Amino acid sequence: MELQTLTYIVVGLTFALYIGIAVWARASTTGEFYAAGRGVHPVANGMATAADWMSAASFISMAGIIAFQGYDASLFLMGWTGGYVLLAMLLAPYLRKFGKFTVPEFIGDRFYSKTARIVAVICLIVASLTYVIGQMKGIGVAFGRFLEVDYDTGLYTGMAIVFFYAVLGGMKGITYTQIAQYCVLIMAYTIPAIFISLQLTGNPIPQLGLFSNTVADGTPLLAKLDQTIVDLGFAQYTAQKTNTLNLVLYTFSLMIGTAGLPHVIIRFFTVPKVKDARSSAGWALVFISILYTTAPAVGAMAMLNLANTVQPGPVAAADGALEYEARPQWFKNWETTGLLTFEDKNGNGRVEYRKGDSNELKVDRDIMVLANPEIAK
Amino acid sequence: MSTQNTSGMAYWKANVRLITISLVIWAVCSYGFGIILRPLLAGIKIGGTDLGFWFAQQGSMIVFLVLIFFYAYKMNQLDRQFDVHED
Structure with missing residues (x-):
């Protein structure tokens, strides 16, 4: 079978699955459309939040940045995950307790002001549009590549499919397609990491492999990586290269940003109780951490392999x-x-x-x- | 002041106390051990590097996870204690 035919079959089956889920989970009331009838289990909600929130930046770019910046890139790891602590303690339970569907509704009622509500809507639209532009670019590139059509056609095809299942299935449909997405995404990310970790350190768990000794000569992986790239003239992988204030502020801004993302906040409206909103943030972080603790191992191991491939001798x-x-x-x-x-x-x-x-x-x-x-x- | 109000205030106070303790740990493990205090931890070696590097790339995330579940557990206890739980 030709690769192109295979691609059509795989992509076609994925679409069929998503649309099937949308039809099965189609929303018939406002509560179902916006908040999946408030019936999503906290673990399922955590997994959907993780898939919703982790985009190409987490999946493709982050480990690459870590590979080339080493320790300094830790700010992405701490910044993007630390926001969930703020979300779990300062935002999610209170918004869920309020019992409405959107954040502008909360702000309007809390401050007894239609103006405040309109300001919140404008902020939300600006934040969402900025976010969607980036994601739509990704859709255009991915669909264009898979269907071998030009960027615009790819973009419109992708948009039509997303529109169809989002409008039909509402939050419930989106929740279940995201759970399916998470499973695919995490397997695609961790399986290669497991084999590479096994090959370099003999340890099948990349998180442990990163801090283990190498099979090749028994020296610790990170010490070997430090030495390898210092030999090429770069700074040590584990050393701090930017100034401390920068690292702190950058990390802080990422944490605040994560805690304020509208598409993450709305996910906490879908669980049955306030109690579930709290634990749901924890489950989201469990599923995110599986990828986020694998990423530093992927980065370090990729760098070591790259350096050893292009510089096999002294x-x-x-x-x-x-x-x-x-x-x-x-x-x-x-x-x-x-x-x-x-x-x-x-x-x-x-x-x-x-x-x-x-x-x-x-x-x-x-x-x-x-x-x-x-x-x- | 009614009993309802006193109980409400005590609940809120306990809530804020729990959040404060959690956020102090949150900040010390990420900004502290991971960044600012890293030079102080440089003497503690772990797998070819120092403890600060571990906190920055792995430890802080584990701490965040434990913190959220600890907070959720304690809050559920408080909800019951002050009789504001939903089930």
């Missing part, structure tokens, strides 16, 4: 770097996308990955997660 030796003619297949594949480029500055036909002007290899951070399994081979 840095000082003339034949230490990878010969361009002998480059692996994944290298060629990513070159065609333009996201990985090689420029032979000193004309010796070898890929010299270094810090500074003599560097000959440019790697887009966003390809690290996708290329990781191939690099590890």
